[in-house]
Amino acid sequence: MTTPxxxxxxxxxxxxxxxxxxxxxxxxxAANELGWEVVGIRDGFEGLLFRDRxxxxxxVSLTPQLTATLDPAGVLLGxxxxxxxxxxxxxxxxxxxxxxxxxxxxxxxxxxEGIDAVVSVVGSRGLTILYKLHRKGLKTVCIPRSTxxxxxxxxxxxxxxxxxxxxxxxxxxxxQAAQAAHQIAVVEVLGTHAGWLALQAGxxxxxxxxxxxxxxxxxxxxxxxxxxKAKAGGTYGLVVVAEGAVSAEPDTPEETAISALKAAxxxxxxxxxxxxxxxxxxxxxxxxxxxxQRLTDHETYPLVVGPxxxxxxxxxxxxxxxxxYGAAAVRALNTGQTGVMVAFQPPDLTLVPLAQAxxxxxxxxxxxxFIQIARSLGICLGG
Amino acid sequence: xxxxxxxxxxxxxxxxxxTHDGPGIRTTVFLKGCSLRCKWCxxxxxxxxxxxxxYKRSQCIGAKACGLCLKEPCVERAFYVVEGEDDRVHVxxxxxxxxxxxxxxxxxxxxxxxxxxxxxVDEVLAEVEQDSAFYRESGGGITLSGGxxxxxADFCGALLAEAHRRGxxxxxxxxxxxxxxxxxxxxxxxxxxxxxHKLTDSDWHKKWTGVDNRQIMANFKRAxxxxxxxQFIARTPIIPGVNDYEAHIRSTLALIRQYPNVIDYExxxxxxxxxxxxxxxxKVYELKDFTSPTAESLQRLQAIIDEAxxxxxxxxxx
Ligand code: SF4
Ligand code: SF4
Numbered sequence: 169m170t171t172p173x174x175x176x177x178x179x180x181x182x183x184x185x186x187x188x189x190x191x192x193x194x195x196x197x198a199a200n201e202l203g204w205e206v207v208g209i210r211d212g213f214e215g216l217l218f219r220d221r222x223x224x225x226x227x228v229s230l231t232p233q234l235t236a237t238l239d240p241a242g243v244l245l246g247x248x249x250x251x252x253x254x255x256x257x258x259x260x261x262x263x264x265x266x267x268x269x270x271x272x273x274x275x276x277x278x279x280x281e282g283i284d285a286v287v288s289v290v291g292s293r294g295l296t297i298l299y300k301l302h303r304k305g306l307k308t309v310c311i312p313r314s315t316x317x318x319x320x321x322x323x324x325x326x327x328x329x330x331x332x333x334x335x336x337x338x339x340x341x342x343x344q345a346a347q348a349a350h351q352i353a354v355v356e357v358l359g360t361h362a363g364w365l366a367l368q369a370g371x372x373x374x375x376x377x378x379x380x381x382x383x384x385x386x387x388x389x390x391x392x393x394x395x396x397k398a399k400a401g402g403t404y405g406l407v408v409v410a411e412g413a414v415s416a417e418p419d420t421p422e423e424t425a426i427s428a429l430k431a432a433x434x435x436x437x438x439x440x441x442x443x444x445x446x447x448x449x450x451x452x453x454x455x456x457x458x459x460x461q462r463l464t465d466h467e468t469y470p471l472v473v474g475p476x477x478x479x480x481x482x483x484x485x486x487x488x489x490x491x492x493y494g495a496a497a498v499r500a501l502n503t504g505q506t507g508v509m510v511a512f513q514p515p516d517l518t519l520v521p522l523a524q525a526x527x528x529x530x531x532x533x534x535x536x537x538f539i540q541i542a543r544s545l546g547i548c549l550g551g
Numbered sequence: 552x553x554x555x556x557x558x559x560x561x562x563x564x565x566x567x568x569x570t571h572d573g574p575g576i577r578t579t580v581f582l583k584g585c586s587l588r589c590k591w592c593x594x595x596x597x598x599x600x601x602x603x604x605x606y607k608r609s610q611c612i613g614a615k616a617c618g619l620c621l622k623e624p625c626v627e628r629a630f631y632v633v634e635g636e637d638d639r640v641h642v643x644x645x646x647x648x649x650x651x652x653x654x655x656x657x658x659x660x661x662x663x664x665x666x667x668x669x670x671x672v673d674e675v676l677a678e679v680e681q682d683s684a685f686y687r688e689s690g691g692g693i694t695l696s697g698g699x700x701x702x703x704a705d706f707c708g709a710l711l712a713e714a715h716r717r718g719x720x721x722x723x724x725x726x727x728x729x730x731x732x733x734x735x736x737x738x739x740x741x742x743x744x745x746x747x748h749k750l751t752d753s754d755w756h757k758k759w760t761g762v763d764n765r766q767i768m769a770n771f772k773r774a775x776x777x778x779x780x781x782q783f784i785a786r787t788p789i790i791p792g793v794n795d796y797e798a799h800i801r802s803t804l805a806l807i808r809q810y811p812n813v814i815d816y817e818x819x820x821x822x823x824x825x826x827x828x829x830x831x832x833x834k835v836y837e838l839k840d841f842t843s844p845t846a847e848s849l850q851r852l853q854a855i856i857d858e859a860x861x862x863x864x865x866x867x868x869x
Contacts, residue, residue, distance in 0.1 A: 252645070257588065257761065262730045264586035264702070265761040266600075296645040361633065382635055527631035527643050534635075 173202075173284040173307075173501055178230070178494075179209035180243060181251035181294035182313045185327030187482025187490050188243035188289060191311055193235040194494020195287050202502055206230040207283065212248025212294075216277045217256055217270055227281065240490075241481050251290075252297055271304060278306070285506065287497040289313050289326065292529070295509065299522040302507040309497040310509040310522065315478060318362035320528030321520040322511035326493055328365070329485040331358065334477035335369040342471055343373055343406045352394065352405035352460055352468040356453035358477065359410030361529045367538050370408035370547060377405075377548040379456065381412035382532045385550030387456070391463045393548035398465075405466065409452045416551060449474050492517060557671040560706035563597050563698065565678050568685065573722035573743050575691025578679045582707070583667040585698040586728045588761035589749065591790050591821055591841050597698035602667035604629075604647050604654060610662035611639040619657045629654070672710045676717065683719075692720030692742070701725050704733035711740035727770040728762065734770055735777075744774070744783045748803040748816075750794050759793055775810040783813040789844045789852065790821045800852050804859045816856045820844050 178195050180188055192208065199206045208228040209215045215226025228245065238244055253274045255267040278286070285307035288298050291314055298310050314325035335357050346353035359365045363380020370378035376393055379385045394405045453470035461468040482490070489512065496510045496517045508519040532539065542549060563581040572579045584600035585592075592598070596605070614621060615638055620630045629646035632638050639662075647654075655663045679693050686692050693714050700707050700723055711721045722743040727734070738744065748771075749764075750756040756764035775783060785807050789795050800816075807813040822843055857863065 254645075259762050262586075263728065263762055263766045265588050265728075266586075293645060296643055300645070527628060527641075527646075529633045529641075531633055531635055 171284065173204060175205040175207070175282050176285045176287060176498070176501065177207050177209050177227075177278070177281075177283045178245070178287045178289075179212055179215075180245055180247045180289045180313075181212040181297065182247060182289060182291040183249045184243060184247050184478055185313060185315055185482075185486075186241050186330045186478075186480050187327065187486045188245075188247070188313075189235075189238040190240050190482065190487050190490030191289055191326060191494040192230065192244060193238060193240075194491035194496075195498050196230045196235045196494075197232055197491075198495035198498035200232045202498065204498070207281070208245040209286075211246040212251030213253050213274055214246075214248055214251075216274055216281075217253060219277075240487055251294055254297070254300060271301060275301070275304060275306060285309070285501050287311065287494070287501070289493075292319055292526075295319070295522060296526050299507070299526050302522060307501070307506040308522075309500045309505065309519075310525075311493045311497055312509055312511065312525075315365070316359050316362050317364040318359075318530050319525070320530045321509065321513075321525045322530075323514055324485075324489060324512045326486060326489055329489070330480065330482045331477045332365060332368055332372075333483050334480050335365055335473055336372045338473045338477065339369055339373040339375065339406070339408065343375075343404075346404040346406055350403040350466070352407065352457075352464065352466045353471055354407045354409060354453045354457040354460065354468055355471045355473060356409050356411055356450060357473045360412040362531045363410045363413070364530075364532060364538075366408050366410035366413075367532060367542060371538065371542050371545065373406065373408075374545060375406045375408045375547060377407045377550060378542060379407070379409045379413040379452075379550045380532060381410055381414065382534070383549050383551040384414050384416035385456075386416045387459050387463060387550070390548050390550050391460065393546075394460075394464055394466070405468075407456060407460070409456050411449065411452050413452050413456075413550075415455075557673065558706045558709050559669045559671050560675070560703045560710065561600065561602065561667045562670045562675065563667055565675070567682050569694065572694040572696060572724060573692065573745065574720070575689035576682070576685045577691040577694045577722070578682050578686065579694045579696050580675055580679065580700075580710075582695060582697045582700040582703050584702045585726075586702055586762070587699070587726055590759055591788065591793070593822075594698075596666050599667075600702065602665045602669075604642070605664050605666045606642050607662050607664070608639055608641075610660045611658075612660055612662075613638040614640060617659060619659065620654055620663060672706070672713050675710055676713060679714070679719070680717070686720070690720070692722065694722040694724060694745075696724040699726055699729060701727070701729040701733045701737050704729070704736040708736040708740055711737065715740055727767045727774070728764075729770070730766075731770060731773060734774055738774060738778050738781060741778075741781055744781060745786055746771070746783060748785050748787050748799075748807075751799045751802045755793075759790075771806065775807075775812060779812050781812060783807075783810070785813055785816045786819055787816075788819045788821055789849060790841050791844050791848070792841070795844055795848055795852065797852065797855060800855050804856065808859055815860070818849060818852055818856070820849055 196206045208230050210222055210226045215222055219225045253271045254269050256270040258268045259265055287309050289311045298308050302308050312319040312322050312325040313327050315327050315331040317325050317328040319325045342353045342355045357366050361381055363382050366378050366380050377390045450472045453472055457468040457470035493510050500519050505519055507522050509525045511518050511520045561583040563583045566579045569577045569579040583597055585598045614632045627646040629643050630640045632640055655665045695707055714721050721741050723741050724745045726747045753763040
């Protein structure tokens with residue numbers, strides 16, 4: 169028989185999005201109703217891996233009274249993009265830097281602290297880490313957080329709705345500026361694997377074209393769309409590009425050329441054309457803007473929304489979702505569930521085993537309603 | 552004579568016809584494993600001291616056509632496919648445990664392969680000596696690089712000793728963050744040591760490379776003194792905002808100019824090669840974007856060096 173839960177911990181093993189405090193509040197309030205104690209781990213698992221760095225030894229006591237004072241926009245506990253107890257960077261006795269597996273030590277610290285389970289707000293990577301910890305015996309329920317809404321098994325990840333709203337606001341501004349200057353703005357938005365953000369935000373502002381990772385783009389199609397608009401009197405353009413959008417044409421030799429020195433330094437350089445590299449932020453917008461400028465009469469300029477939309481005020485949807493996800497995670501633990509992720513499958517909040525949630529990316533299907541609507545609105549999708 | 556007792560080294564790559572790693576045309580042997588974590592590192596695949604799985608997605612023929620890695624033998628389920636037209640596999644690098652070559656062996660196209668190969672001294676030299684005509688004519692030889700080649704000190708020492716025995720000029724590229732015991736095994740067999748002076752300030756050294764520079768500084772002095780007949784060339788990779796300031800160059804000069812066997816000090820301007828990030832490195836590594844130094848700042852710093860070495864460069868202003 170499993171021991172009853174008395175004390176749980178919550179942490180954020182992912183990057184910042186607005187509203188993380190609402191998830192914490194949801195879990196604390198629900199746990200309080202069950203008579204459980206809740207502590208927060210600072211900065212992902214760092215608080216417990218490097219306890220000496222924290223005046224409070226990396227743990228914060230969380231009470232309903234405290235949550236009542238929290239700003240919904242903030243995150244009391246801090247975040248950790250790289251939250252991996254299996255590869256903890258350390259300096260050994262010979263002053264050599266190495267990565268050490270400290271997962272066992274982490275689990276032991278949790279036991280010593282009397283923490284019976286961990287609720288973790290995670291992105292796709294964090295999900296794998298928590299899955300591995302769960303396989304080593306950790307009781308855990310994960311909450312999906314993604315600015316790109318690319319986590320599988322849930323229709324809506326925490327943080328996406330706020331990111332979407334802020335992206336729309338940014339695109340509105342870019343559109344005004346492009347209109348005023350009679351130019352073509354090419355705006356890069358978040359989205360490495362999935363184009364939800366580009367597609368939904370681009371639709372909301374009626375962009376001329378939206379290029380997403382799922383549909384390799386053919387720029388002449390975008391040019392044709394812009395030319396039709398120009399003939400009808402349009403004097404500007406707005407093209408939304410997801411970070412991970414790629415051309416249907418294979419890379420030109422110019423783009424794959426690498427310096428001889430790099431070739432000497434890195435064997436990987438020779439096959440510098442595959443998806444094993446993630447282009448830096450801004451690359452997609454620059455590439456598309458440059459090519460559109462060559463192919464049209466208009467001046468074009470690239471803009472990068474990037475991290476600007478990862479902060480700000482959470483939307484009402486995310487505030488509700490945060491509270492709901494936090495509370496649902498506690499409910500799951502109370503019914504003996506572990507090794508699961510809370511998912512929103514409208515109209516229900518459900519649970520998905522971590523093993524089924526990892527190794528998947530929620531991409532935009534070719535027959536998606538959003539794709540069809542975008543096409544009906546005359547938005548060019550480049551393919 | 553080949554013996555089965557020869558030490559083996561973990562080799563990342565052997566690069567022929569190099570012209571940047573010492574005099575003449577050289578063959579550079581990259582050893583795997585590093586004891587620093589410089590945030591500007593341009594060859595992070597050399598960092599781990601173990602063989603690692605690598606993946607060239609452009610060579611995958613897709614799950615429908617092949618899909619072998621999705622079945623056996625990966626018990627970790629490290630490979631997966633994202634729904635959609637493109638059915639080439641993805642790798643979940645947090646599940647890929649680099650457990651061995653089996654996953655790489657199963658791949659018929661070489662899309663999955665291993666970084667790092669165990670090689671003996673004779674195997675390495677057999678490949679190096681293919682170029683012997685070139686380096687004998689150009690005054691070149693063999694250069695060991697990395698990573699930090701001195702981490703594999705037994706192998707390095709044996710390889711370089713054998714290279715010497717065969718009359719090959721030897722050089723190493725090193726950052727010197729290793730115990731002195733390693734240095735003692737390697738340096739007796741080295742003609743030219745190209746060594747990094749990354750940062751003078753110890754706290755900054757820790758901030759940017761992961762560890763302070765106390766061991767490194769101590770090794771510099773001891774190496775210069777212990778091996779007076781070995782030539783040393785100090786080098787600084789110039790990274791704007793990190794170490795592109797005069798005080799660093801001047802304090803490096805103040806140290807090295809005391810030793811006649813430190814024959815030069817070179818600046819290596821940082822380049823944003825390819826401007827890309829390697830997906831697989833998320834496991835241990837974060838790559839920060841740095842800009843390249845301007846020609847003016849390089850000239851200014853170079854002038855200080857030229858002056859110190861009594862060369863014709865313009866003396867630095869202010
Ligand atoms: S075995 Fe190789 S070619 Fe086959 S699906 Fe896997 S990675 Fe692709
Ligand atoms: S010493 Fe060289 S290989 Fe090692 S981390 Fe620094 S730059 Fe990379």
